[in-house]
Amino acid sequence: MFRKSLKSWLINIAILALIAFWIIIPWMYGFGMAFMPNEELYKIPPNIIPRNPTLANFRTVMESLSISRLYLNTFLSAGMAVTCTLFFSTLAGYAFAKLRFFAKNELFILCILKLMIPEAALVIPWFYIVGKLGLIDTVSAIALPSLIGVWSIFFMRQYISSIPNTLIDAARIDGCSEMGVFWRIILPVIKPAIGALIIVNFMFAWNWFLWPLVVLQSNRNFTMNLGLHFIRWLEMGGGENPTDYGALMAISFLYTMPFMVIYLIFQRFFIESITLTGLKE
Amino acid sequence: MLGKSLKRREARVAFSFISPVLVLYTIFFWVPLILIVMVSFTKWDMFKPMKFVGLANYYNLFSDPYFLKAFLISSVYALSSVGLLIFFGLTFAVLFNRPGLIPFLGRMLFFMSAILPLISAGAIWVWITGPESYSGLNSLMSFLGMGRGRWLAGSNTALLCVIGFAVWHGTGLNTLMYTAGLRGIPSVYIDAAKIDGASGFHIIRYIIIPLLRPITLFLVVTNLIAGFNAFTPIWFLTKGGPGTATRILPTYIYQFGFNRFRFGFASSSAIVLIGIVLIFTYIRLRKL
Numbered sequence: 001m002f003r004k005s006l007k008s009w010l011i012n013i014a015i016l017a018l019i020a021f022w023i024i025i026p027w028m029y030g031f032g033m034a035f036m037p038n039e040e041l042y043k044i045p046p047n048i049i050p051r052n053p054t055l056a057n058f059r060t061v062m063e064s065l066s067i068s069r070l071y072l073n074t075f076l077s078a079g080m081a082v083t084c085t086l087f088f089s090t091l092a093g094y095a096f097a098k099l100r101f102f103a104k105n106e107l108f109i110l111c112i113l114k115l116m117i118p119e120a121a122l123v124i125p126w127f128y129i130v131g132k133l134g135l136i137d138t139v140s141a142i143a144l145p146s147l148i149g150v151w152s153i154f155f156m157r158q159y160i161s162s163i164p165n166t167l168i169d170a171a172r173i174d175g176c177s178e179m180g181v182f183w184r185i186i187l188p189v190i191k192p193a194i195g196a197l198i199i200v201n202f203m204f205a206w207n208w209f210l211w212p213l214v215v216l217q218s219n220r221n222f223t224m225n226l227g228l229h230f231i232r233w234l235e236m237g238g239g240e241n242p243t244d245y246g247a248l249m250a251i252s253f254l255y256t257m258p259f260m261v262i263y264l265i266f267q268r269f270f271i272e273s274i275t276l277t278g279l280k281e
Numbered sequence: 282m283l284g285k286s287l288k289r290r291e292a293r294v295a296f297s298f299i300s301p302v303l304v305l306y307t308i309f310f311w312v313p314l315i316l317i318v319m320v321s322f323t324k325w326d327m328f329k330p331m332k333f334v335g336l337a338n339y340y341n342l343f344s345d346p347y348f349l350k351a352f353l354i355s356s357v358y359a360l361s362s363v364g365l366l367i368f369f370g371l372t373f374a375v376l377f378n379r380p381g382l383i384p385f386l387g388r389m390l391f392f393m394s395a396i397l398p399l400i401s402a403g404a405i406w407v408w409i410t411g412p413e414s415y416s417g418l419n420s421l422m423s424f425l426g427m428g429r430g431r432w433l434a435g436s437n438t439a440l441l442c443v444i445g446f447a448v449w450h451g452t453g454l455n456t457l458m459y460t461a462g463l464r465g466i467p468s469v470y471i472d473a474a475k476i477d478g479a480s481g482f483h484i485i486r487y488i489i490i491p492l493l494r495p496i497t498l499f500l501v502v503t504n505l506i507a508g509f510n511a512f513t514p515i516w517f518l519t520k521g522g523p524g525t526a527t528r529i530l531p532t533y534i535y536q537f538g539f540n541r542f543r544f545g546f547a548s549s550s551a552i553v554l555i556g557i558v559l560i561f562t563y564i565r566l567r568k569l
Contacts, residue, residue, distance in 0.1 A: 012383045015376060022449070023390045026417075027397075030405040042415045045424055092302040099295035100288065111302070114310050116562040118510045120531035121551035124320070124538050125313030128327060145309045153302065178294035207398050209513040210531075214539055225400045229517055232407060245408050252404040259398055 033249040034058070041246050057246035058254075064234065065219055065227050067254060074224040077142040077212075078205035085149035085201050086194065093156025094186055098168060099178075108157070114150040123214045130215060137217045145211060146204065152197050159193040160186060199266045206259055224255045321548035331545070338549035347525060348533065348550065354440065355529040358515075359508025362447040366504050367497060369448065370455025375485060377456070378463045388460060395453030402450045403517045407433065410442040436526040439519055443527050446514055455500055462496040463489070502565040506558055530554045 028048055033041060035053040040046070061067065095101070096108050126145050127136075135141040163186065171185050212223050222230065231248050321338055323331040342348050377387040394402075409417035412434035419429050433442045466489065474484050490497075512531035515521060521528035521536065528536075534554065538547035 008379070008381075011376065011379070012381065015383050015387045018373070018376075019387050019390050022452075023394050026405050026409065027394070029417075030401075030408070033408065044415050044420050046415065046420055088301045088305065091298040095295040095298040099291050099298070101292040101295040104295075107299070107303070110311070111306055114306070116555075116559055117310075117314065118531065118551070118554050118558050120510065120512050120534045121317055121548075121555050122310070122313050123535075124544055124548060124551065125316040126309065127539075128316070129308065129313065131327070148302070148305045148309050178290065182298075203396065207400070207513075209400065209517070210535075213516070214535075225398070228400050228404060232404065232517060233520070243407060243411065245411070248404050248407065252401040256398060256401040263393070263396060 030249055031253055033245055034253040035250075036246060038246065057244075057250035060244065060247040061227075061231060061251045061254075065222065065230065065251070067227075067251075069220050070222055070224050070227045071254075071258075073139050073142070073221060074206070076139055077223060078202055080140070080143040081146040081149075081205045082198055082201045084143070084147045085152050086197055088147065089149045089152035089156050089197070090187075090190070090194070091182075092153050094160050094182055096153070096157045097160035098163075098165070098186075112150055112154055114148060115154075119210055123211055126211065127214055136215060137221055139221055141215045142208075142212050142223060143205070146201075146208065149201060151204075152201060155197065155200075156190070156193060159190055163189055195266065195268075199262075202262065203259075224251075227251055228255055317548045317551055320545055321552050323545045324543075325545045326542040327544055334545065338546050341546065342549050342553065347528070350525060351528050351530050351533040352553075354527065355509055357440065358444060358447070358511065358527075358529055359505050362444050362451070362508050363501055363504040365444070365448045366451050366455045367500060369452045370459050370500065371490075371493070371497075373452065373456040374459030374463055375489065378460060388456075391453045391456045393453075394450070395457050399450060399513055400517055403446065403514055406442075406446045406449065407518060410445070433519060434523060436523050439523060439526045443515055443518055446518060447508070447511065450514075451504070455504075458496055458500055459493065462493045466492050499565070502561055506561050506565075509554065509557055509561070530557075 025048065029046065032048055032050050034057055035055070036047075036050040037052055037054045037056060040050060040052070058067075092111075096104065122145070130136060130141045130144065133141075135144070167185055167189075168181055171181050176184065207225065208223075209225050209229070212226050213229070216222055216226060219230065228248070228251050231251050232243060234244070234247075320331065322333060322335060324334050324338075325331040373387070373391060377384045377391070410432040411417070411419070412431045413419065414423070414429055416432070418432055422429060430438060432438050470488055470492070471484055474488055479487070509529075510531060511529065512535065515527055515529055515532055516535070519527045521532040530550065531554065534547045534551050537543045537550065
């Protein structure tokens with residue numbers, strides 16, 4: 001008995017150490033640095049919690065970037081991507097799951113082929129097409145290619161397939177139109193899937209880096225993560241100059257906080273949708 | 282008669298439902314895919330019209346030692362991060378899969394770290410592996426009485442640091458997947474083994490690992506694909522540098538395309554990357 005409790009005690013200590021070194025210390029220090037004055041940033045060993053908190057690092061960030069613009073751009077492009085993807089992929093998912101039409105499976109396979117093509121390959125033609133549309137370096141260009149939510153269509157199709165056909169047929173016999181079936185029968189049933197879809201697409205948009213990097217050129221059109229990238233490389237210049245860790249953590253703090261809030265609100269959907277699909281950036 | 286008109290009505294509705302998606306796919310997927318295959322046979326800087334050059338891009342690509350180096354680094358990056366991710370993911374999932382407050386805390390925090398944005402984790406990693414004397418690793422080294430390393434800025438250590446980042450940030454997601462898998466193992470199997478006198482190690486080796494095989498396979502292939510596609514972490518941490526020490530295939534494509542405007546050449550390397558990823562995807566579809 002005693003040996004057994006000793007063992008589980010030791011395992012708990014190991015878990016605590018793991019949590020501390022893997023997660024808590026790096027993240028707490030990261031957020032702490034956002035509020036540290038320079039003297040504390042250069043201290044060895046570092047303080048985990050800032051002694052004299054200051055907003056100087058945020059001021060440094062604001063000298064080169066307009067934070068409100070970055071927020072606006074990020075939320076606008078993410079909002080556009082999420083709304084449109086949700087709308088289109090729910091409709092398409094329903095059609096692929098429940099309706100019969102010509103070349104259905106072939107079209108579906110042609111769509112999910114997108115999952116297999118690396119984004120690094122697609123940005124070159126995207127850049128050309130968006131250039132033809134005259135949208136280079138605009139906020140609306142950021143969301144455009146993400147409107148083809150291949151993952152979302154796939155997810156919706158799987159989810160809607162599980163709805164029994166009898167439910168739909170009963171509505172049709174009662175004289176419900178096809179639009180009415182979608183509106184009155186399908187939509188109420190798939191509410192949890194919509195929650196998962198919103199969250200996952202928001203996460204994709206919040207993390208999306210390569211395409212904004214390609215298409216945006218001026219600071220005022222940057223999204224939040226391009227702002228981070230900008231600060232990260234601002235003073236490196238390829239030389240030996242140190243990165244301004246304070247400013248980097250300050251903007252990282254601004255980048256992460258809204259995301260954390262949204263995560264806490266929708267936590268339930270998050271874990272469900274991740275385990276359901278094994279989603280990967 | 283009625284059946285036929287119903288069917289036609291259904292098809293009409295279906296096409297109106299999927300037509301927005303089809304239009305978007307045509308513009309942003311099918312046309313680009315054709316375009317990139319086409320462009321890979323041409324010389325093109327996006328300003329002047331394309332010039333057909335046949336297989337010259339592919340010839341130059343395979344005779345470029347830097348391309349072969351990028352391919353090698355990509356493989357090292359993907360394979361070693363996959364191995365470590367699987368190892369840590371499984372170990373932590375088994376470790377956290379017990380009753381009590383502390384394991385619950387472990388699960389919670391690792392799940393949370395799995396969904397935190399990649400780049401904000403990257404910002405912390407930049408500090409941890411920075412070359413300055415006050416960076417995370419160097420503070421620790423001086424605390425332990427050891428010398429200072431150049432880490433992310435050193436040409437020998439940079440690749441190690443990027444792999445470290447992939448493992449540090451990715452373990453949460455792998456732990457999450459394995460935890461979900463462990464929950465699915467009926468407890469009777471483990472109880473039966475315990476009654477037969479199996480030790481904890483034997484239970485893990487002969488019951489848990491074989492039963493988790495489908496998840497392991499899924500994670501290996503998904504992580505491999507992600508490893509070969511990993512543009513964001515590399516570009517944020519090192520921009521493929523110092524020199525070409527961490528230049529993987531996606532950064533190679535990006536640099537030839539958007540820094541040097543050699544889009545034809547970049548497209549031909551993109552085709553090679555597509556080929557590699559397709560092979561892994563094929564394996565994933567076959568095995569799952």
